Amino acid sequence: MRRILPGVIFASVASVGLLMAAASWFAVDQANRINFSAVADEAVRRISDRVESHILLIRSTGAFFAASGRVVSRTELARYVEELRLSDAYAGVQGIGFARLVPAQPDGDSAVSAEIGGNYGVDVTPWPPTDQPDRAVVTMLEPATDRNLIAMGYDMYANSARRSAMDLAVKTGSVQASGRVELVQNQSQPKQAGFLIYSPFYGPQGGKPGARPIGFVYSPFRANDLFSVALNRSPDLPIRITIYDTTASEQNLLFRSEGMTAVDAEQYKVSTTLPVAGRRWIIEARPSPDYVPPADQSRSYILAIVSILLAAALALSSRAQQQAVMVGEDLQKQTQKNLNDRELLLQEMKHRIKNMIARVMAMARQTARNSADIDQFTTSFIARLDAMATSQDLLARSKWQRADLRTLLVQELRQVFGEGLDETRLSGPAVQLNEAATQAFGLTFHELATNGLKYGFARNADGELSVRWVFETAGNDSNLVLNWTERCENEIPETQAVVGGRAGGFGTRLIDATMRIELGGTIERNLGPRGLTVAITVPVKKIQPGT
Structure with a gap:
């Protein structure tokens, strides 16, 4: 009112x-x-x-x-x-x-x-x-x-x-x-x-x-x-x-x-x-x-013009008073939002540190499993840590600038899985992301990759990952649809599946918040006995640079 x-x-x-x-x-x-x-x-x-x-x-x-x-x-x-x-x-x-x-x-x-x-x-x-x-x-x-x-x-x-x-x-x-x-x-x-x-x-x-x-x-x-x-x-x-x-x-x-x-x-x-x-x-x-x-008839026209000007003056005066009140309310809301954002940032930082430690431990286990002696382990482990640091630095820069979807995906996957990533299983048209979309997709790829490393296909020797994205038209709207698919020849143990797909931890909530709230999209998970499929759909107008 x-x-x-x-x-x-x-x-x-x-x-x-x-x-x-x-x-x-x-x-x-x-x-x-x-x-x-x-x-x-x-x-x-x-x-x-x-x-x-x-x-x-x-x-x-x-x-x-x-x-x-x-x-x-x-x-x-x-x-x-x-x-x-x-x-x-x-x-x-x-x-x-x-x-x-x-x-x-x-x-x-x-x-x-x-x-x-x-x-x-x-x-x-x-x-x-x-x-x-x-x-x-x-x-x-x-x-x-x-x-x-x-x-x-x-x-x-x-x-x-x-x-x-x-x-x-x-x-x-x-x-x-x-x-x-x-x-x-x-x-x-x-x-x-x-x-x-x-x-x-x-x-x-x-x-x-x-x-x-x-x-x-x-x-x-x-x-x-x-x-x-x-x-x-x-x-x-x-x-x-x-x-x-x-x-x-x-x-x-x-x-x-x-x-x-x-x-x-x-x-x-x-x-x-x-x-x-x-x-x-x-x-x-x-x-x-x-x-x-x-x-x-000029008097009638003058009366009409004066009436409109008077109505406009009264409306502007009322609007100015309302704006003064709204500025105070907006300032209060912005203060509260900043507090919430800071809390979310702290939680995300804590979560990333835990994920980073989990990645380092996973890399240590994989490196130790494939190393013949301590020297080989030291050499391989240091190289992977160095690659992780380099990818982390590139990812940090790309998050705040215009970024290509495929480049962002490859950087995140290499950070998690190293140089042995099979890029042929990553396919889709060229997509340029704005800053908000870059942050959202970077965080999503990071969470999905880490989840796959901890609980999914990467824990199985026969595990495979494919990521495909396309543009689809629905009525007058155009959407970007991305499918993250993990497959294993052997069935995933029930305990591992529960932890990987249905736990609903902070990472899952974070992905939902970025995709649904920030980009106005949808995300669907389908966990089967031999793998996980995640379907992400976002409006193109929400991810284009300049929006």
Whole structure:
């Protein structure tokens, strides 16, 4: 609990501060959203007002035709349109015209061609080809600009989007807007999206149920011109607008503000619908780069940063106090460990002295058994003592440095068994040991060799020793596995076996402590009637130099 207390303090204080910062941020964000929604509503209102004025224009033109009780002449329509001053007051409107509804037959084509010729003095045949039973041919369009004259004779009923709007106008008896179209008189590049608004005209008989209209009073609109003028009124709105007809898809796109990109800010995006003469437009509003939220979020960020810094300061203060206590406890533990290490060192020294005396006595017995006289015994015994001293000196140096496993093993075995060691029975890959592993394995080899000399295979003329080691992989871990194997052709006496394998003396405990505790490994002994097998397994990461 004491270790996690600084973290608990940090998490608690930081959480409270961040919650306060989040609440502040949310409140500011909501205020900014409301503000931008008001800007977006103003943009939609401007568009709605502009479109409504244009729809009213079509209605008034239809009323002009109805009041006349006939299709007005081209001269009358031209004078009427001139008085409206479309280019000044109705930007985006390409003109006001009339489309005559006639059967798609040679007689009908001839009639509208003659009407167009009488109005504008041009010889035009209705176009394009159609598979419909009727045609709605443009016979008048004012003002008579070069662009509008291109539309003369165009059969709007041949186009599905225009035809659908005209059919709905007849069905509902009111003005009807079309979907997105490309105006035939729109020859500029890139071409603007457009739409048309139709009002059916029935002539003197009026719009009785089921009556067939004479034609349609209509007006074509260039969407970009219309919406740009509507939005660019003073004061400027820091907003970007996208307008779709019916569904938000590129094929239904009517208008997109200049500079609009796919990465424009989505944070304050507002989407709304606008009913327009029987159609439903989808209007999406996003802030432009000029939009500045009225409420600044920086205070929320500053509050979050201050909360984290305060939490960190309190946590560090708590940690510093704990460290002062822990230093005292660690000092006490280190003192106790040093006392324990000194006691272990004294016990090991006593044990090694006893083992050294046992080795000297064993060497004396073996030398005496194989010596013919006292001179031969003296010479051999002194030579072995000298070899033991030399090996002991090399071993002492290697224990505190980087050492090779095989070299360490050979030194220990030679120290115990002399130069007659059969090194061919020692096999395995090259293994470099760190300092801790060198001490552990050196001590282990020393104990096993001395044990073999005192109680094991070395006491029997037919005894043999083999040591083999390999690397093995277990899952994601790699281990070093070393097998110490002692074999005799004759069975080992029971008393000797008990002393050698199961006594559990200081040497056995020392080996266990080094392998299991220091290196995190395992050691298994298997004593049989003809010998002893010791299997040592340690993780490679525990013995590598630098660890």
